[in-house]
Amino acid sequence: MEWALEQNKSMETFMSLREKIETARLEDGELDNLCHQLQQLVSSVQPPQDLIDSIMRVFPGNVRLIVRSSANVEDLAGMSAAGLYESIPNVSPSNPTVFASAVSQVWASLYTRRAVLSRRAAGVSQKDATMAVLVQEMLAPDLSFVLHTLSPTDHDHNYVEAEIAPGLGETLASGTRGTPWRLSSGKFDGLVKTVAFANFSEEMVVSGASPADGE
Numbered sequence: 001m002e003w004a005l006e007q008n009k010s011m012e013t014f015m016s017l018r019e020k021i022e023t024a025r026l027e028d029g030e031l032d033n034l035c036h037q038l039q040q041l042v043s044s045v046q047p048p049q050d051l052i053d054s055i056m057r058v059f060p061g062n063v064r065l066i067v068r069s070s071a072n073v074e075d076l077a078g079m080s081a082a083g084l085y086e087s088i089p090n091v092s093p094s095n096p097t098v099f100a101s102a103v104s105q106v107w108a109s110l111y112t113r114r115a116v117l118s119r120r121a122a123g124v125s126q127k128d129a130t131m132a133v134l135v136q137e138m139l140a141p142d143l144s145f146v147l148h149t150l151s152p153t154d155h156d157h158n159y160v161e162a163e164i165a166p167g168l169g170e171t172l173a174s175g176t177r178g179t180p181w182r183l184s185s186g187k188f189d190g191l192v193k194t195v196a197f198a199n200f201s202e203e204m205v206v207s208g209a210s211p212a213d214g215e
Contacts (some may be wrong), residue, residue, distance in 0.1 A: 001131060003109040003186050004045035014041055021116055040110040045107075053096070053149040055135055058084060061094035067102040073124050076149040084118060085109045085131070089170065089204075091139060106133050128185065138204065144169035151184065153195065159184050167203035175203060 007013045017038045024031040040164035046052075059065060069085035086109030109115065110131045119129055146169075148161040163180040165172050172180055178200035185192045 001042065002044070004047060004107075005042070007048070008045045010041055010045060014038070017041065018111075018126050021111070031116065035111050035113045039108040042108040042111065043104045045104060047103050049096075052100055056093050056096060056099070059093040059137060061084055061092070063093065064089070064138045065091045065093055065099070066136050067091055067099070067106055068136060068139045069106045070132040070134050071129060072132075073119060073122075073129045082172070084115050085111075087170065089168070103133050109129050112132060138168075141168065142166065144172060146172050146180075159186055160187060161185075165198060165200055165203075167205045172202050 002011070005014050010201070017034055021031060021034045021038065022210045024033075024034050044061065066087060068087040071085055074085070086106050088105055090103045091099055093099065110129055115129075116126065119126060129162060143164055145162050145164045145168055148163070150157060151159045151161045153161065161184045163172055165180045179196055180200070181198040182195035183192055184195050
């Protein structure tokens, strides 16, 4: 992201806006306005073409990719980052323009109002927050899960707990409203019990027939 801003001669403007959001007020819309400006600026720059070309050569043109956020300020002590930053699914490697736009959207998600306020609350300086991007081929799972090696409900070291949802794992990782299917299993006796039933109203799936525009 920083390289792209330098190439676009936008780094000075970027650094000025980033400094201002450290202390921007909420009451009169100052923070919202600055976040909007930052997101627009970052969204307007793109990764270098040779990098895009090299990534495009790695994947067959008929697959779908997910362009994932990977910030250095995710899941810190006292700061959950579920759904805080953007990941763009269903991106085609055969369309470099769409791919570049998806990367820029992930970069820009570092400066949403919610992300900025979360870092403030955790005492993390805005200048210390950086965003990397992971590019992965999308799978089409029937079920996705998150496994907790320490029970998050009662912190009992004798149990592991799994949270399960139908379809793509974004349902679990993105902060989607709803309750996953929760199973608890004893580490030593192997006994499994249902802790909660799922009540998600929607399932996220990969549709190869849909437009490859990140939707």
